[in-house]
Every structure is written in C-alpha cells, then in structure tokens.
Amino acid sequence: MRVIIPPSLRNRVLQELHEEHPGIVAMKAITQSYIWWLNLNAEIELTVRTCEVCQAVRNAPPSAPLYPWRWPTRVSIKECLLILQRKMATTSLG
Ligand SMILES: [Zn+2]
Numbered sequence: 001m002r003v004i005i006p007p008s009l010r011n012r013v014l015q016e017l018h019e020e021h022p023g024i025v026a027m028k029a030i031t032q033s034y035i036w037w038l039n040l041n042a043e044i045e046l047t048v049r050t051c052e053v054c055q056a057v058r059n060a061p062p063s064a065p066l067y068p069w070r071w072p073t074r075v076s077i078k079e080c081l082l083i084l085q086r087k088m089a090t091t092s093l094g
Pocket residue numbers: 018021022048051052053054055
C-alpha cells in the first residue's frame with residue numbers, strides 16, 4: 001500500500017528523502033513501496049539532477065586503492081584448447 005502525498009507536502013517529502021543524497025535509483029527504490037503521486041519519478045530525477053552536492057560528486061571517480069594485475073601462474077584451459085587447435089590444424093595440413 002502506498003500513501004498518496006498531497007501536492008503541498010511533496011517538496012518537503014522529496015527534500016527529506018534526499019537528506020543523505022541518495023541517487024535517482026535509490027530514491028525511486030525507497031519511494032516505490034511507500035509513497036506515490038503523479039510524476040513522482042520525474043520529480044525524483046529533477047531533485048537529484050538539481051542538487052548541487054550530488055552534481056559536485058557525480059563525475060568524481062570512486063576512490064579505491066590501485067592493485068596491479070597479477071601475472072597468471074598457469075595457462076587457462078581456453079588457452080590450452082587454442083594451442084591444441086592450432087597444433088592440430090598445422091599437423092593435418094602438413
Ligand atoms: Zn543530493
């Protein structure tokens with residue numbers, strides 16, 4: 001069951017839901033079980049897109065430590081099969 005929010009309270013509800021700056025998908029997930037009004041999803045999108053905090057961090061890549069790729073210690077089965085296929089192709093021709 002979803003509660004229909006009257007127009008006079010919609011902006012306040014959106015601001016409260018966006019207090020922790022969830023993204024569009026998270027906000028829609030929160031609201032879809034509890035509240036509804038016409039164009040709710042469009043207003044959620046507008047709220048997030050016009051939020052200065054969200055826009056400031058939007059394009060910042062997530063900070064994560066860099067790990068170098070490790071060299072494989074053994075050959076994969078796929079590589080073995082490719083080597084075998086090539087070997088069989090060359091031996092059948094010769
Ligand atoms: Zn925000």
